Amino acid sequence: MTATRTSVRMARNPVLPGFHPDPSMIRVNGEFVVATSTFQWFPGVTLHRSTDLVTWEPLPHPLTRRAQLDLRGVPDSGGVWAPGLSHVDGTFHLVYTNMLGYNVDGFYDSPNYHVQAPSLHGPWTDPMPLHARGFDPSMFHHEGRSWLLSMQWDHRPGRNRFSGILLQEFDRATRTLVGDAEVIFTGTAIGLTEGPHLLHRDGWFYLVVAEGGTSWSHAVTVARSRNLSGPFEPDPAGPMLTSSGHAGLELKKAGHGSLVHDERDRWFVAHLAARPVDSAGHCVLGRETSIQRVEWVDGWPRVAGGVPATAVAIPDDYPVQQPAPVTAFGPQWQSVRRVPDPSWLSRTERLGAIRLRADQSPASRHDVSLFARRQRALSEDLTVVIDAAPAHFQQMAGLIHYYDSALWHWLQLTHDERIGRCLTVLTCDQGTLIDPLTDPIPWPHEGPVRMRARVDRTELRFAVARPHGDWQPVGPALDARLLSDEHAARTAVAGATGTAVEGFTGAFLGVCATDLTGRRMVCDVLDAS
Missing domain, CATH: 2.115.10.20 (Glycosyl hydrolase domain; family 43)
Structure with a gap:
């Protein structure tokens, strides 16, 4: 109109x-x-x-x-x-x-x-x-x-x-x-x-x-x-x-x-x-x-x-x-390298939810179960509600701030053999994994988890909450600048041949679910705002 x-x-x-x-x-x-x-x-x-x-x-x-x-x-x-x-x-x-x-x-x-x-x-x-x-x-x-x-x-x-x-x-x-x-x-x-x-x-x-x-x-x-x-x-x-x-x-x-x-x-x-x-x-x-x-x-x-x-x-x-009507999970949401077909992403299996079947890690260039939208402002929040039941440390799902397969920050709901259901954070900096937490955070609560990413120019802060509870910060402030073209530009030298790798994309915020056990853990995204 x-x-x-x-x-x-x-x-x-x-x-x-x-x-x-x-x-x-x-x-x-x-x-x-x-x-x-x-x-x-x-x-x-x-x-x-x-x-x-x-x-x-x-x-x-x-x-x-x-x-x-x-x-x-x-x-x-x-x-x-x-x-x-x-x-x-x-x-x-x-x-x-x-x-x-x-x-x-x-x-x-x-x-x-x-x-x-x-x-x-x-x-x-x-x-x-x-x-x-x-x-x-x-x-x-x-x-x-x-x-x-x-x-x-x-x-x-x-x-x-x-x-x-x-x-x-x-x-x-x-x-x-x-x-x-x-x-x-x-x-x-x-x-x-x-x-x-x-x-x-x-x-x-x-x-x-x-x-x-x-x-x-x-x-x-x-x-x-x-x-x-x-x-x-x-x-x-x-x-x-x-x-x-x-x-x-x-x-x-x-x-x-x-x-x-x-x-x-x-x-x-x-x-x-x-x-x-x-x-x-x-x-x-x-x-x-x-x-x-x-x-x-x-x-x-x-x-x-x-x-x-x-x-x-x-x-x-x-x-x-006239502004377009705002719809949940509209065309602004995309997947990385992967056709969003029912083998890993369904809009109908659970009413009102996006169902992800966990697959390869976000470091993969093939079958990653990742669904995200662009970060559009210098300061921006994304809150999601996910429902997953990881039973092994190789099963994890959560809110991700993603640039490419080598640069991301990921707040995870996972499992640790020492404490059971827990929360942790992983950062990938040019392919190297970094754990910003001293120890995983126990999360004994069953059912959905609210997760929030708050980006303020150079800083990213994660927080979690129960469905109707107060927000709890998870980990320290993280460096959002990792997710930039400038940080992505790097040179790897192999013998006498230099391979220049540049970054041409931008930061996305979304949900990633990984399961390396082969069981294809289900992660339902109940809300994203």
Whole structure:
């Protein structure tokens, strides 16, 4: 339902708070739609719609079947990279990378796929494989024809890994690539050129790319050409948008932009940005989606000051987007690498509850029984009520603050052979397990347990309670900064080969249930708020 407003409103950035990176934005039938990356989280690709750019409604994920997206075993921060959403002739097109493995000093295994649907609500087709030349695919439609773009990865030692932006024609009838791929742009001196999007305006083809990497030097660069295949000349004024070199900005890492306009030729750019929780720059929420106004100056799209603003004026004539109704365990809840099927997650076996069948540990990259939602604010709580009956120390269930398989904090209801039913906490820091408690805490009470995680910027505190009892703190304050891209970045050296592992996701809060005995302990999630 929409209603026309009569006063100016402001969009507050980030408009999609929490882990929502690499936005691809389109406008269809009076609505803005944004697709963002999900990496190792399932279902794949988040979609949000808005009539006013202020309030955003989550839509069903398009990649909901293993046939569309197989994430089992993908590395941390692998999976879906930078989807490209487009619409032409009544059909929605989505292209995406499923990053199966990456090594900055070697190969990237980056197959790209295409799916399509008549509606944002589906049904989305099975995927058509495209190529694995690089990542960050998008589509460009012009005068009845279509093209696929991506960056090209050069694995050869001594070469520029980000070797240029590829363009190849795409046949919509057969959903296949035709002709030869050609490099149309090799980037600017900023380097690390990726994330391409093409648009056409006033006889010019404009190529919008991300440069500078995904961290503090990130930027949006625009180049233009009279010809689709180039040569493309970058804007002489430099990046259209960046946070680099601007110490006082609230939004850091601004980059990876997608331009869109409305029916009155008013332009906006959706881009990623991040909000550090401390002076050291730890971004626990990951990279989030923001928007900015774009003005055309001397034939170039420009953002005021070239920097991201935290508040953006929205045109008065946009219909107000009504907030979506809040539903328990809605599309904001996701699983990690795993299709949420009845073999481990059921919404019907216990009325009003989510039933998890415990499986592998949260350190696994395969079958983890973990159900969680994004942390969306710098300070945020999650309270859950779980019902489980662990009978062995290898059976455990509870509230988890999770970044990836190597970084998490986990409040557990478990069993200890010395004291029986008990509570404990485990921290995983880059794969090493740490016990923040001196001893497990006896919990002789049968039945459901209330658990709370309270994140306040850099600190995480756990607490527990009986169903109607008072909260009791569990353990000391924990370092929430472990769950950040910055902490995730590390280098492992094996002989003469360095393998750089980066973090591209963000913090989630949810429930994890593990059973290494093979008995598949049941954990019922009775409430989450």
